[in-house]
Amino acid sequence: MVDVVVVGAGAAGIAAARMVLAAQRSVVVLEAMDRVGGRCFTDTSMPVPFDTGAQFFAQSQSLNTDMYPIANQFGVESFGAETVKRSFYDPDFPLIDADPSVFYASYAAINACLLEQGLEIANGGHDCPALQVLEKAGLADLPYRELVMQFLCTVVVGRPESEESALDLFNFAQFSPAPFLYPPRDSNYVPGGLGTYLATLADGLPIVLSAPVSCITHDGDGVTIHRAGGEPLRARAVVVTASTAAVHGIEFDPGLPPEYTQAFHDLPMGLAYKAMLGFHGCPFDGRLGTQAGTMNNVIPLVDGPTPAYSVNYFAEHYPDAGTHLVVTTEAAIAEQYEAMGPQAAARDILARLEDPFPGITGAWNGRVVASSWGMNPYTRGGMSSAKAGRAEARALLQTPVGGRLWFAGEALSARSHSLLNGAWATGIAAGAGAARASLRT
Numbered sequence: 001m002v003d004v005v006v007v008g009a010g011a012a013g014i015a016a017a018r019m020v021l022a023a024q025r026s027v028v029v030l031e032a033m034d035r036v037g038g039r040c041f042t043d044t045s046m047p048v049p050f051d052t053g054a055q056f057f058a059q060s061q062s063l064n065t066d067m068y069p070i071a072n073q074f075g076v077e078s079f080g081a082e083t084v085k086r087s088f089y090d091p092d093f094p095l096i097d098a099d100p101s102v103f104y105a106s107y108a109a110i111n112a113c114l115l116e117q118g119l120e121i122a123n124g125g126h127d128c129p130a131l132q133v134l135e136k137a138g139l140a141d142l143p144y145r146e147l148v149m150q151f152l153c154t155v156v157v158g159r160p161e162s163e164e165s166a167l168d169l170f171n172f173a174q175f176s177p178a179p180f181l182y183p184p185r186d187s188n189y190v191p192g193g194l195g196t197y198l199a200t201l202a203d204g205l206p207i208v209l210s211a212p213v214s215c216i217t218h219d220g221d222g223v224t225i226h227r228a229g230g231e232p233l234r235a236r237a238v239v240v241t242a243s244t245a246a247v248h249g250i251e252f253d254p255g256l257p258p259e260y261t262q263a264f265h266d267l268p269m270g271l272a273y274k275a276m277l278g279f280h281g282c283p284f285d286g287r288l289g290t291q292a293g294t295m296n297n298v299i300p301l302v303d304g305p306t307p308a309y310s311v312n313y314f315a316e317h318y319p320d321a322g323t324h325l326v327v328t329t330e331a332a333i334a335e336q337y338e339a340m341g342p343q344a345a346a347r348d349i350l351a352r353l354e355d356p357f358p359g360i361t362g363a364w365n366g367r368v369v370a371s372s373w374g375m376n377p378y379t380r381g382g383m384s385s386a387k388a389g390r391a392e393a394r395a396l397l398q399t400p401v402g403g404r405l406w407f408a409g410e411a412l413s414a415r416s417h418s419l420l421n422g423a424w425a426t427g428i429a430a431g432a433g434a435a436r437a438s439l440r441t
């Protein structure tokens with residue numbers, strides 16, 4: 001019998017397994033996919049490493065007290081997001097650098113309102129959707145309101161402003177200035193790939209890949225884990241790190257207490273889409289302030305229902321690799337792009353970018369890699385968000401079931417949900433709890 005089985009080898013699972021081993025207990029990690037990292041994975045099939053999920057250490061100067069300092073110790077190269085140059089364009093005025101001051105004024109007003117009202121809710125006020133907070137404060141008609149909220153809610157948290165809990169957003173946003181937008185203090189990009197770094201933290205762990213867990217039976221004496229293609233494993237405790245949507249692919253026997261099932265439903269998965277495209281030459285150079293040798297974040301100033309997307313332009317760290325763009329889009333368009341497939345989605349992205357970068361379609365070398373977090377059965381989305389009034393579901397899931405069954409993952413973190421460091425911290429806590437439980441016979 002093994003002491004602890006960990007289900008999932010993403011950030012939370014890797015942290016949990018390391019914690020169990022540090023407590024001198026035995027551990028086996030069962031991972032459904034054929035690789036480690038979960039939603040933090042670096043694709044190396046292009047000349048430039050491409051993080052299909054998590055890309056930067058968030059909250060690096062505030063709450064990221066476990067992962068980021070270890071990375072620094074290991075000498076992992078990273079650079080502050082404040083060094084990334086930002087440009088804006090307005091599709092109504094092609095080829096003219098847009099003046100972002102109106103946009104930033106809206107952003108500042110909305111951010112201040114969400115922080116102020118969020119604090120009030122945190123102190124006992126009534127939670128409601130983020131959009132309602134803005135409506136009550138008379139800010140719903142600010143210019144670029146939808147764009148600001150697309151970045152705050154749907155790119156960062158993955159869900160629309162009409163559904164995302166204002167309290168949940170506050171818990172996150174008070175420490176996490178939207179990294180694509182504001183001169184952010186708290187984020188560090190990792191040019192070698194954040195997923196590559198996370199995978200090094202899994203080195204040496206006893207991980208079984210391509211081992212999807214289908215059923216977990218649990219009682220006062222221990223747990224039995226059933227997986228495809230292998231004998232059932234008996235253990236003293238288990239840590240389950242599947243996302244709040246992927247967890248529905250696992251049967252629990254006896255079934256979970258109703259408040260746990262409810263909590264998973266109250267933390268639905270949002271979505272974001274990322275694609276990396278390669279180009280002949282450097283079709284952007286000089287346009288909208290882009291230059292070879294810089295990393296540039298281009299943001300379209302679009303009012304109304306057009307979805308937000310931002311463009312990261314990579315050159316500085318890979319001078320010999322040609323030009324590459326990473327495009328990140330918000331939830332509504334993310335679903336369409338996943339359904340269309342990478343080639344068709346790339347053509348749509350290029351058509352949109354013809355406006356600021358004429359000729360870009362012709363410069364595309366045909367290569368594209370894209371994320372598919374929504375369609376992946378083992379993630380079923382990008383990041384969790386809380387329904388209005390249900391932000392406390394995150395804390396509820398931190399309590400083990402029957403002293404043998406722990407949950408972990410970004411969704412359980414109140415202040416760092418949707419983030420890698422949130423996943424890591426909950427994995428450490430669950431791993432420590434499960435290791436202690438395994439001492440009981």
Ligand SMILES: Cc1cc2nc3c(=O)[nH]c(=O)nc-3n(C[C@H](O)[C@H](O)[C@H](O)COP(=O)(O)OP(=O)(O)OC[C@H]3O[C@@H](n4cnc5c(N)ncnc54)[C@H](O)[C@@H]3O)c2cc1C
Pocket residue numbers: 007008009010011012013030031032033036037038039040052053054055056057058211212213214241242243246247249250272273274371373378379381382383408409410411417418419420421423
């Ligand atoms: C597009 C995008 C961009 C992001 N950008 C950032 C960023 O820049 N910075 C940041 O901090 N965060 C970012 N995030 C969030 C970050 O990637 C996640 O919060 C974090 O990786 C989640 O880790 P986790 O361990 O909780 O879950 P996961 O990474 O989902 O790990 C869970 C693991 O469990 C496995 N699993 C699921 N079901 C089963 C089963 N039945 N049997 C066995 N295994 C199973 C899965 O395959 C997976 O490997 C981003 C996310 C997305 C989608």
